[in-house]
Amino acid sequence: MGKLRQVASLAASMAALLASSVMAVAQVPAKSVVLVHGAFADGSSWHKVIPELERAGLKVIAVQNALQSLENDVATTGRAIRDAEGPVVLVGHSYGGIVITEAGNDPKVKSLVYVAAYAPDSGEAQSNIASRYPQLESRAEYIRDEEGFLRISDVGIAKYFAADLPPAEQRLVAAVQGRLHSRALATPVVRAAWRDKPTFMAVAVKDAIIPPQLQKDQVERSRATSIEVQSSHVAMLSFPAKISELIIRAAK
Structure with missing residues (x-):
């Protein structure tokens, strides 16, 4: 009986030590941030946020996704996570939120940040989510080519996508926008x-691309820590300080 008590005591001690180790890992602040741009954008959409994150001591990787398929963009983002020093905060804007919802299952990812982004549930596509809300008038400015790639007109960029940016910045956004293949949305x-990891969301109150109510409903569904910004769709460009603060909070 004495030996059994010793074995039981040793097992209990080892279990406590393991639990303590797991908790310690969970409490380690993130080392890196991986930024995932949305449709009609590229990695330069984070250029105002990157310096703020670096000043906070975080290493940053801005992904350049091809936007040809969700599977390919998840794989590209996964390579960036692999190359980053962990733990990692994974951030997605717009369509990039769909990408991080899948890529965020990587064990190196500590937390997720959605910036005016879609956050689908398991088995959901963007088209499923969007169908539940009234179609916005900005859709009239979407241009689809014969191969199925989508872009937004210059008028659409200025009037809807980045309405609160100065004209010079709007022209830059229009010039660098990426073409998204429609299959990615289906x-x-x-x-x-987000069902398994700490989640943070920035709701763009003046968004004319993704309905603000959709964003608010996602906050409630995911029980995310959230902020609201009086921003157009490109919150990281019009309110970079607030978005940076949210990402840094997620890193801690």
């Missing part, structure tokens, strides 16, 4: 990482 997420 591809469902397999497993929603």
Whole structure:
């Protein structure tokens, strides 16, 4: 009986030590941030946020996704996570929120940040989410080519996509926008990482691309820590300090 008590005591001690180690890892502040741009954008959309994150001591990788398929963009983002020093905060804007919802299942990812972004549940595609809300008038400015790629007209960029930016910045956004293939919007997420990891969301109150109510409903569904910014769709360009603060909070 004495030996049994010793074995039981040793097992209990080892279990306590393991639990303590797991908790310690969970409490380690993030080392890196991986930024995932949305449709009609590229990695330069984070250029105002990157310096703020670096000043906070975080290493930053801005992904350059091809926007040809969700699977490919998740794989590209996964390579960036692999190359980053962990733990990682994974951030997505707009369509990039769909990408991080899948790519965020990587064990190196500590937390997720959605910036005026879609946050689908497991088995959901962007088209499923959008169908529940009235179509915005900005859709009239979407241009689809014969291969199925979408872009937004210069008028649409100025009037809807980046309405609160100065004209010079609007022209820059229009010039660097990426073309999104429509199939990416119909591809469902397999497993929603926000169900298992700390999640933060920035709701763009003046968004004319993704309905603000949709964003607010996602906050409630995911029980995310959230902020609201009086921003157009490109909150990281019009309110970079507030978005940076949210990402830094997620890193801690």
